[in-house]
Every structure is written in C-alpha cells, then in structure tokens.
Amino acid sequence: MSKLPEGRLETRLPDKAPRYTRGEAITEANRCIYCSDAPCVAACPTGIEIPTFIHKIATDNVRGAARTIFGANLLGTSCARVCPVEVLCAGSCVYNAWGRPPIEIGRLQRYATESALEADAALLARTKKPSTGKRVACIGAGPASLAAAGHLALDGHSVTLFEKRAYPGGLNTTGVAPYKLHAHDALAEVDMVLALGDIEVKTGVEIDEAKARALLADYDAVFIGIGLGPDRFLGLEGPGVVGATAYIERLKLDPTTSLAGIERALVVGGGNTAIDVARELAQLGVPDVAMVYRGTEAKMSGYAHEMVGARKDGVRLVESRQPIAAVREGERLVGLRVARTDGEGEETLSCDLVAVAAGQSRLTGLARAFEGVALDDAGRVVVDDATCRTGNPKVYAGGDCVNGGKEVVNAAQHGKLAARAITLSFGG
Ligand SMILES: Cc1cc2nc3c(=O)[nH]c(=O)nc-3n(C[C@H](O)[C@H](O)[C@H](O)COP(=O)(O)OP(=O)(O)OC[C@H]3O[C@@H](n4cnc5c(N)ncnc54)[C@H](O)[C@@H]3O)c2cc1C
Numbered sequence: 001m002s003k004l005p006e007g008r009l010e011t012r013l014p015d016k017a018p019r020y021t022r023g024e025a026i027t028e029a030n031r032c033i034y035c036s037d038a039p040c041v042a043a044c045p046t047g048i049e050i051p052t053f054i055h056k057i058a059t060d061n062v063r064g065a066a067r068t069i070f071g072a073n074l075l076g077t078s079c080a081r082v083c084p085v086e087v088l089c090a091g092s093c094v095y096n097a098w099g100r101p102p103i104e105i106g107r108l109q110r111y112a113t114e115s116a117l118e119a120d121a122a123l124l125a126r127t128k129k130p131s132t133g134k135r136v137a138c139i140g141a142g143p144a145s146l147a148a149a150g151h152l153a154l155d156g157h158s159v160t161l162f163e164k165r166a167y168p169g170g171l172n173t174t175g176v177a178p179y180k181l182h183a184h185d186a187l188a189e190v191d192m193v194l195a196l197g198d199i200e201v202k203t204g205v206e207i208d209e210a211k212a213r214a215l216l217a218d219y220d221a222v223f224i225g226i227g228l229g230p231d232r233f234l235g236l237e238g239p240g241v242v243g244a245t246a247y248i249e250r251l252k253l254d255p256t257t258s259l260a261g262i263e264r265a266l267v268v269g270g271g272n273t274a275i276d277v278a279r280e281l282a283q284l285g286v287p288d289v290a291m292v293y294r295g296t297e298a299k300m301s302g303y304a305h306e307m308v309g310a311r312k313d314g315v316r317l318v319e320s321r322q323p324i325a326a327v328r329e330g331e332r333l334v335g336l337r338v339a340r341t342d343g344e345g346e347e348t349l350s351c352d353l354v355a356v357a358a359g360q361s362r363l364t365g366l367a368r369a370f371e372g373v374a375l376d377d378a379g380r381v382v383v384d385d386a387t388c389r390t391g392n393p394k395v396y397a398g399g400d401c402v403n404g405g406k407e408v409v410n411a412a413q414h415g416k417l418a419a420r421a422i423t424l425s426f427g428g
C-alpha cells in the first residue's frame with residue numbers, strides 16, 4: 001500500500017483509548033456476567049457474539065476471541081476503535097441499569113483483534129475457500145466495499161476494488177477522528193483485508209457512468225460502495241471557509257496543511273462531523289473554537305457523549321444562530337454574520353476560519369448508470385434489506401450510499417450481507 005507522507009497534523013493527536021494490556025483485558029472481561037439474550041449483541045449491527053468473545057478473553061483465548069469477532073465483522077479492528085459503543089453495545093449493557101460503568105466492549109474488542117493478528121497475521125486467510133473463478137468489482141474502497149471484498153475473497157472469488165482517491169479505506173482513512181483511528185492504522189486494516197485472498201485495489205481510478213457499464217460486462221457482479229458526496233456549504237463558499245469533511249481529510253493526510261495564524265475557528269453544524277472537526281481543531285491548538293448551531297443543544301444530532309468530550313477539549317457551543325454570510329476584508333475572512341433563531345436580530349461573530357459541517361451531498365449519477373438500480377427521494381440507492389441487492393440482479397450496494405450516512409459498522413454489515421448474497425447467486 002502507498003506510504004503516507006510524514007508530518008501530517010493528525011499524528012500529533014494520540015490514541016484516546018490505547019490497547020489494553022493482557023492483565024487489563026482479563027480483569028475487564030471478568031466483570032462481564034455473560035447474559036443470555038444479551039442486549040449488547042442485539043445492539044451490534046453486525047451481531048457479534050459479545051459475551052462469547054469476552055469469555056474467551058477471560059480464559060486467555062485471544063485467538064478464539066478474534067475469530068468470534070471477525071466471523072461477524074471483518075472490520076472488527078477499526079470498529080473496535082471507531083464504533084460509538086456508548087449508543088450501541090456498551091450503551092445497552094445491563095450494568096447501565098445498575099448505575100455502574102458498562103463493560104468496555106470496544107476496548108476488549110481492540111485488544112482481541114489487534115493481539116491475535118499481531119501473533120498470527122494469517123489467522124483469517126487460512127479459512128479461505130478454493131478459487132471459484134468468479135470475479136466481482138467493488139466501486140469505492142471504503143468500509144462497505146472492503147467488508148464485501150474480504151468476505152468474497154474468503155469465499156474463493158476474485159475481487160477488484162476501484163478507488164478514486166490516492167488511498168483506500170474510505171472515511172476510515174480520510175474522515176474518522178485521528179484520536180480514534182489514524183490514517184496509517186486504517187491502511188493497516190486495508191492490508192489485512194487485501195491479504196485474505198485474491199483482492200486487488202486500483203487507486204486513483206474514478207468509475208464514471210461509462211466505466212460502470214463496462215464493469216457489468218467484465219465482471220460477474222458489481223458492488224457499489226461509493227459513500228456520500230462533497231460537503232454542503234449553505235452558500236458560505238469563499239476564502240477562509242472550508243467544508244468539514246474535506247478539511248478533516250487535509251488534517252489527516254496533507255502534510256502541507258497548517259493551522260498557523262488561526263486564532264478563532266467557527267464550526268457550523270450540530271452533528272457528529274461538526275463535533276469532530278471542532279475537537280480536532282481544539283486539540284491541535286487553535287485557541288478559540290466554537291460550534292455555531294441553529295437550534296438548542298437538545299436538538300443537536302451529534303452524540304451527547306461526544307459533546308461532553310468537546311467541552312473538555314475547550315470547544316464552546318453558540319446555540320440558536322443561523323449563518324447568513326461570511327464577512328471578509330478583501331480576501332481575508334474576519335467574521336460570520338448570523339441571525340438569532342431564538343429572537344430578533346443579527347450579529348457578527350469574529351473568526352479567521354469557518355468549517356461548514358452541514359451534511360454531504362449524494363452521488364447519484366453512478367447508480368443511474370446501471371439499468372434497474374433505483375434511488376429514493378433522498379438520493380439513496382434502494383436495496384433489499386437482507387441481501388443488499390439492487391433492482392439489477394448483478395448489482396449490489398451498501399454503506400453510506402444506501403443508508404444516507406451511518407457508521408462504519410453499518411457499512412461492514414452491508415458488505416457482509418452483499419457478499420453472502422453474491423456467493424449464493426454464484427451457486428455457493
Ligand atoms: C467526519 C466523519 C467522521 C466519522 N466518524 C465516524 C466514527 O467515529 N465512527 C463510525 O463508526 N463512523 C464514523 N463516520 C461514518 C463512517 O465513516 C461511514 O459511515 C463509513 O465510512 C461508510 O463507509 P462507505 O464504504 O459506505 O463509504 P466511504 O467510507 O465514504 O467510502 C467510499 C469510497 O468510495 C470512493 N468513491 C466514491 N465515488 C467513487 C467512484 N465513482 N469511483 C471510485 N471510487 C469512488 C470514495 O473516494 C471513498 O473512498 C464518520 C463520517 C464522517 C464524515
């Protein structure tokens with residue numbers, strides 16, 4: 001895999017939850033009471049048998065624990081670090097009802113997957129089935145396509161991933177907060193997937209409508225895992241104003257990006273991407289970082305636990321303000337004009353950077369290239385829930401382009417479901 005450049009700003013941000021030691025993991029695992037009908041399992045979109053893998057850690061069977069995790073979720077390594085466990089498995093743990101801290105499921109999963117792969121990199125590849133001669137193309141190399149590719153390769157099929165960016169991994173590489181997952185760790189997981197079987201990744205290749213139709217002729221099945229499109233700007237485009245996901249990508253990957261001279265940053269939005277970029281700027285040393293949100297905190301779509309973290313990082317929240325226009329002196333951004341939504345009047349908030357986190361557009365053109373593939377009113381690819389098959393029997397889709405933008409674990413589940421259905425369609 002291509003090497004990342006040195007000097008990326010993201011490398012200044014340390015892991016917020018480092019891997020447990022063996023002693024820490026066994027101690028934490030022994031707190032689990034192995035509930036029957038465990039609510040943590042029901043809360044996991046990939047259905048990992050959580051009590052089973054935790055029990056294996058408690059008995060020092062790390063390899064077995066990892067196999068339990070990967071059997072349900074091939075991206076178990078990144079999910080261990082990026083999953084919002086507070087609202088998924090750990091949020092459902094019975095300990096919460098007793099007013100006690102839930103089991104640290106994410107950290108236990110990280111311990112098991114990373115330790116097992118470190119001890120035996122070929123742990124999963126050994127389960128690969130003989131070659132079937134079938135070929136599948138995946139468009140995009142984000143979590144959805146990687147999960148699909150990994151499962152397909154283990155089933156003996158040959159897979160080619162086409163990725164328009166210079167690096168594979170999708171938002172795990174370009175978007176997820178570095179203190180959860182650095183780009184180099186996202187690429188290490190990509191390497192793990194590529195080693196599972198006959199998988200090739202072609203980076204720097206954007207699939208347009210004509211190429212998409214050619215794929216259908218050349219391959220036995222096609223998986224669409226293209227995620228979402230560019231940031232929306234709310235009409236604020238111009239010098240000093242950046243799109244949040246594009247800016248995070250620069251913080252993570254572009255060593256020429258510098259925060260020198262940025263004293264006051266405003267982040268427009270109240271979702272998780274807004275919280276992420278605000279926390280990253282604050283942790284990287286921008287002295288004053290504020291989120292500007294049109295409603296009140298109770299209405300924000302960002303997770304409450306992330307907002308608690310943001311405040312600890314020093315991020316301020318300016319509620320009930322709707323952006324109107326960027327204010328510039330010449331080419332230089334000096335402020336953001338906002339209207340109060342809780343009363344009358346307007347004001348200008350001083351700043352020298354505005355990051356707009358108002359959602360991402362939809363990439364609708366590609367899906368339309370395939371006969372029979374439908375989009376819903378929100379521009380999401382329509383698939384069958386159980387198989388991720390579109391209206392075209394040779395075309396499958398998953399991840400953000402289907403659900404409109406959820407989590408890595410949802411993309412991993414879609415990739416798994418699609419791979420199973422593709423193998424069945426090949427008679428496997
Ligand atoms: C800033 C940010 C932070 C996030 N943080 C978290 C988090 O902490 N935890 C979590 O679980 N989830 C998080 N998410 C959500 C998560 O990253 C996504 O749900 C997940 O990555 C979706 O996977 P995907 O494969 O569907 O799409 P993506 O990850 O977007 O991957 C799609 C890939 O397809 C490529 N592509 C697009 N069009 C083409 C084309 N025509 N030809 C070739 N390649 C193409 C893109 O370049 C991209 O690499 C975050 C999202 C954002 C924006």
Ligand code: SF4
Nearest residue numbers: 032033035040093094
């Ligand atoms: S709900 Fe909590 S205690 Fe029960 S099995 Fe899951 S992690 Fe263990």
